[in-house]
Structure formats: C-alpha cells, structure tokens
Amino acid sequence: MGKIILGIVADDFSGGSDAASFLAKQGIKTYLYNGIPAEDYQVDEENIAVVIALKTRTEEKAKAVSESLEAFQWLKNHGATQLYSKYCSTFDSTEEGNIGPIIDGVLEKYDIHYTVLVPALPVNGRIVKDGQLIVNGVPLNETHMRHHPLTPMWDANIANLMEPQGKYPSLKINHEQLELPNEEILSLIEDFGKDKEHFYVIPDYVEEKHAQKIVELFGDLPLLTGGSGLMTELGRKYLHENSQVEFQRSSTNGKAIILAGSCSVATLQQIEEFKKLNKPSFRIDPFQLADGTQTKEMLWEQIQASEEDEILVYSSDKPENVKEAQKAGREKVSELLEQTTAFLAKNAVSNGYNRIIVAGGETSGAVTKTLGYNSYLVGDSIDPGVPIMVPTQNKDIRLVLKSGNFGDKDFFIKAANMTKGDSID
Numbered sequence: 085m086g087k088i089i090l091g092i093v094a095d096d097f098s099g100g101s102d103a104a105s106f107l108a109k110q111g112i113k114t115y116l117y118n119g120i121p122a123e124d125y126q127v128d129e130e131n132i133a134v135v136i137a138l139k140t141r142t143e144e145k146a147k148a149v150s151e152s153l154e155a156f157q158w159l160k161n162h163g164a165t166q167l168y169s170k171y172c173s174t175f176d177s178t179e180e181g182n183i184g185p186i187i188d189g190v191l192e193k194y195d196i197h198y199t200v201l202v203p204a205l206p207v208n209g210r211i212v213k214d215g216q217l218i219v220n221g222v223p224l225n226e227t228h229m230r231h232h233p234l235t236p237m238w239d240a241n242i243a244n245l246m247e248p249q250g251k252y253p254s255l256k257i258n259h260e261q262l263e264l265p266n267e268e269i270l271s272l273i274e275d276f277g278k279d280k281e282h283f284y285v286i287p288d289y290v291e292e293k294h295a296q297k298i299v300e301l302f303g304d305l306p307l308l309t310g311g312s313g314l315m316t317e318l319g320r321k322y323l324h325e326n327s328q329v330e331f332q333r334s335s336t337n338g339k340a341i342i343l344a345g346s347c348s349v350a351t352l353q354q355i356e357e358f359k360k361l362n363k364p365s366f367r368i369d370p371f372q373l374a375d376g377t378q379t380k381e382m383l384w385e386q387i388q389a390s391e392e393d394e395i396l397v398y399s400s401d402k403p404e405n406v407k408e409a410q411k412a413g414r415e416k417v418s419e420l421l422e423q424t425t426a427f428l429a430k431n432a433v434s435n436g437y438n439r440i441i442v443a444g445g446e447t448s449g450a451v452t453k454t455l456g457y458n459s460y461l462v463g464d465s466i467d468p469g470v471p472i473m474v475p476t477q478n479k480d481i482r483l484v485l486k487s488g489n490f491g492d493k494d495f496f497i498k499a500a501n502m503t504k505g506d507s508i509d
Contacts, residue, residue, distance in 0.1 A: 110319025
C-alpha cells in the first residue's frame with residue numbers, strides 16, 4: 085500500500101480541483117477523483133495527496149453525511165494519515181447544512197476531540213477577522229452571496245453559521261491572540277475543551293503569515309476543515325517532511341469549448357471579457373429550454389457550424405433574471421441547464437474539442453459526470469485555485485474547472501491560451 089499524506093473530501097468538483105491545485109503548485113503529486121473509487125482500487129505511490137470530490141454541497145443532509153463518511157473511510161483504508169473536509173471559501177451552505185453535519189460525523193466516527201474551521205483564502209480576497217468571513221472587504225452576508233440561488237448566505241460570523249447545523253460549540257482565536265506563543269494558544273484551547281465532547285476552533289486568517297501559524301498550531305490534527313487557504317502551507321510542510329516533486333505538462337493541441345453556468349459576478353465579467361475577442365458565443369436560455377423553443381440539439385448544431393477553434397457557451401445571468409427563470413421550478417431549471425451543458429461537453433469531446441473549460445460548481449459536476457473521467461493528475465494553475473487537469477484515462481484532454489467566484493476578468497482568455505500548445509509525448 086502507498087502512503088497518502090493528505091486525504092481530502094470536497095463538497096463539489098471545482099472545490100476539489102481548487103484544493104488540489106495549491107498542493108500541486110508546491111510540488112506535491114496530487115490526484116483528484118470524481119466520486120469514491122472502488123474499494124479494490126490500489127494506491128501504490130508514496131507521499132501523494134488524494135482529493136475525492138463529491139456533490140454534497142446541496143445534497144440532502146443524511147445522504148451528504150453518509151457519502152462523505154464513506155469517502156473518508158476509503159481514504160483511511162488506503163493509507164491516508166491526515167484528513168481534510170474541504171468546503172467553499174464563501175462557506176456555501178444552507179442553515180441546515182451540510183458543512184456542520186459532515187464535520188460532526190467525522191469527529192464522532194473517529195473520536196477526534198476538535199478541529200479547525202478555516203474557510204479563508206486571502207489570495208482570492210477571502211479573510212477571517214474577529215471570526216467574521218469577509219470577501220474583498222465586505223462581510224459575507226452583504227456580498228452577492230446573499231442572493232445565491234442555492235446557498236444564500238445569511239451571516240458573516242462563522243460561529244453563527246455553524247450554530248444551526250453543527251452540534252458543538254466554537255472557540256474563536258482572533259488575530260491578536262495568534263501573536264501569542266503557541267503554548268499559550270494551545271493552553272487556551274485545552275481549557276476550553278476540558279468539559280466538551282467535541283468542539284470547533286475558528287482562528288482568524290487575515291494575512292498569509294497566519295497560515296504558517298495555523299499550520300504550526302494545528303497542522304498535525306487528524307482532521308482539518310476549510311477552504312484552500314491552508315493548502316500552500318500544508319504543501320510546504322509535507323515537502324519538508326517527504327521531498328517529492330512531480331509536475332504534469334498542461335498544454336495540448338485541439339479546439340477549446342468554454343462552458344459557463346455560474347451566475348457569480350466574477351464569471352459574468354469573464355464572459356464579457358471573452359466576448360471582446362469576437363469569438364463565437366452561444367447563450368443557453370432557460371426560458372426557451374423550458375418551453376422547447378431552444379434545445380440542446382439546436383445549440384450543438386450552432387456550435388458545429390462555427391469554424392473557430394475557441395468558443396463560449398453560457399447560461400450565466402444576473403441574479404434577478406435567474407430568480408425569474410426559477411419560477412418554473414428551481415430544480416427543473418437547474419436540471420435542464422445541467423443536462424444541456426453535459427450534452428454539449430460530451431459532443432464536443434467526441435468531435436475534436438480537447439480543451440474543456442468550465443465555470444461553476446454544479447456545471448462542473450454535470451460535465452465531469454457525463455465525460456466519465458474519474459481520476460486526474462493536477463497540473464499548472466491558471467489563477468490561484470484553478471488548475472489544468474489531465475484525466476488519467478485520456479491524457480490528450482485538458483480540463484479546467486472553476487468555482488464561480490474565482491479568477492480574474494481575463495480568466496477564460498488565459499485558460500484558452502495556457503491549455504493550447506504541444507501535446508504530451
């Protein structure tokens with residue numbers, strides 16, 4: 085059996101690739117799996133990180149917990165020495181869960197006293213200050229995330245976000261306390277936890293230097309939780325302890341299709357920036373899909389008629405328009421959009437498109453499921469948290485999956501450029 089130095093379970097695929105990218109950038113050989121591999125799957129390599137991406141962010145709570153615990157057990161069965169529950173840096177969750185219930189399930193199953201909650205990712209503008217999750221200088225619940233169609237964020241206080249969905253109390257460690265000697269901080273935590281079965285520690289993470297302190301304090305815990313903000317520092321720690329560097333070339337020949345389903349402000353800006361190139365772009369209209377005046381087959385015919393080697397297909401729209409479309413039923417609209425995007429992705433790969441760039445967690449999940457790839461070696465990053473991935477089953481394909489909020493406004497242009505080049509020998 086090989087050695088998995090870090091086993092991560094992510095609540096969606098783009099979040100999994102986000103975490104994997106930061107580890108890969110540090111030189112940690114990192115594999116990403118779409119779903120739980122078969123129990124008899126062999127892990128033969130030493131000192132690797134493994135990320136299992138599920139689709140539990142908006143799944144029914146009991147099912148989300150059950151699938152997550154199964155994934156963590158697979159990792160432990162295959163040699164994982166440390167576990168990480170990965171969720172979004174904007175804490176995408178309803179009041180009922182599923183972040184809290186999944187964490188509680190792991191704490192209880194493996195009799196772990198406590199863990200940390202670290203959603204911050206300063207390189208992408210997400211910090212935690214005085215226990216508040218702040219996005220680009222604005223409290224989380226005052227950002228566009230308050231209008232998220234699936235996980236509207238109602239508070240910025242992480243302890244408050246956990247209270248309705250987690251069973252256990254929280255201890256905040258603010259940025260001033262982080263300046264204390266490690267022994268004093270650990271003593272505070274020990275005193276807090278004396279009479280508690282389980283609990284959560286919420287450290288501030290305002291600057292990059294705080295990652296080093298957090299990893300010094302908590303880097304050997306059997307379970308860590310959060311976004312990708314600790315991955316760089318954890319990667320450095322593992323490299324120091326294990327020394328292995330391996331990287332995958334990330335460019336290839338062939339055509340590119342960009343599939344955008346996220347309605348985030350960042351993705352909307354990226355769509356407009358790409359359109360300035362005057363390359364073909366096609367809009368998936370949820371109203372027309374619902375009434376049958378637009379079909380996935382019609383869209384594919386339009387794509388085939390294009391002679392460009394880089395095209396954009398998008399369903400992304402402003403929040404008010406999304407709400408209007410959802411009057412036909414949120415689940416129905418989401419299902420139609422995902423089915424259409426998945427259909428287009430599958431047809432694209434069958435017709436010579438081998439650079440597949442996807443924006444949005446739900447959209448990414450639909451695309452990866454239909455393409456049927458279930459394991460990837462993680463390569464270069466386009467922007468922080470967004471890598472180019474090479475399916476182990478088809479090394480001619482380059483796949484880029486972006487969480488909606490991530491990336492600069494020229495992200496799609498950079499992704500198309502960075503994936504274009506010589507194929508791997």
